[in-house]
Amino acid sequence: MSLSSKVAANLPYLRRYARALTGSQASGDTFVRATLEAALADPALKASLADGRVPLYRAFTRFWSAQSADAGSASPEAKGREGAAQATLGAVMPLNRQALLLTTLEEFSPVHAGEILGIDAAEVERLVAEAVAEIDREAATNVLIVEDEPLISMQLEDLVKSLGHQVFGTAATRTQAQEAIANAMPGLVLADIQLADGSSGLDAVDDILSIGDVPVIFITAYPERLLTGDRPEPTYLVTKPFQERVVRTAISQALFFKSNTASA
Incomplete structure (x- = not known):
């Protein structure tokens, strides 16, 4: 299977995650598209996407985190289609909710979720438990x-x-x-x-x-x-x-x- 076919097979589910993470179809899809554009410009990143969902989600997470960190200081014009409000919300999305989305909505194991987020499986499980406790207080x-x-x-x-x-x-x-x-x-x-x-x-x-x-x-x-x-x-x-x-x-x-x- 070609690289493009492998990536295409996983894209719908990355869009699902990105939309839930940002709270917007437009914002989520924009970040997914930008992740693919970044991969095209980076041969090593592009090659890693052949290894399945985990590298694709990891690449997205790194790009999204980097962009979200700058969201508060960027002008509305610089934020493009995702918009100022969505970018601000993205910037404050807690890590525990990212862990919860990855292990529930996307059905990653704690080990794979940890690879995506750059933390170990035990920390993923702690974050998920923390997020569930927050849900109980909503x-x-x-x-x-x-x-x-x-x-x-x-x-x-x-x-x-x-x-x-x-x-x-x-x-x-x-x-x-x-x-x-x-x-x-x-x-x-x-x-x-x-x-x-x-x-x-x-x-x-x-x-x-x-x-x-x-x-x-x-x-x-x-x-x-x-x-x-x-x-x-x-x-x-x-x-x-x-x-x-x-x-x-x-x-x-x-x-x-x-x-x-x-x-x-």
Whole structure:
């Protein structure tokens, strides 16, 4: 397999990580693209990408960390498409959340996550435990669940409640989602892509976002279809069948950015 093919196979998942890390599709995809451009200019870095996901994520992390360290002093014009607000948030992203995202959303082992972050596995495990403890202290919100499979919907309800949040409502179709927000807005949306009547969860979410700015996490069996970087795509994606700890992390990350944006 050629180098370009090897890198291309891992790019959708790097985009997923970058978007969750920065809280923005545009910002995350921009950093991924810039990482590849840096690799093209560095033969040694370029050659290392042939060895799989770990070197690719490590290259991204080093580039992102270097850029984020300069975010606070750079002018808005110099920050380009990622924007001043996103760059500032990126600059303060705690290492423990990076470790949590790598070991849950991206399913790296502590050893591999440590290679990516430049720390040992024991430190990764300590950081993950620290991040989970922080999640337990987060403020509660109301969650709208847009999911047409009754069993999955019930699983998500139980998970939301176990995290201390409230279930705002459930919807199996776009119409039901519209009805759910007729009189009030949720604080967070968990949405499937394909809904019961053939309608799209993407369209249902567009309806919601046309009324208010709400963080959204999509749960889909085919995440790579929404990680192309070629069009407007979701920021947060969880793969079906999902693990509860992955959904937990995605919820926390979405609320982290919502809280930081509100207080900025």
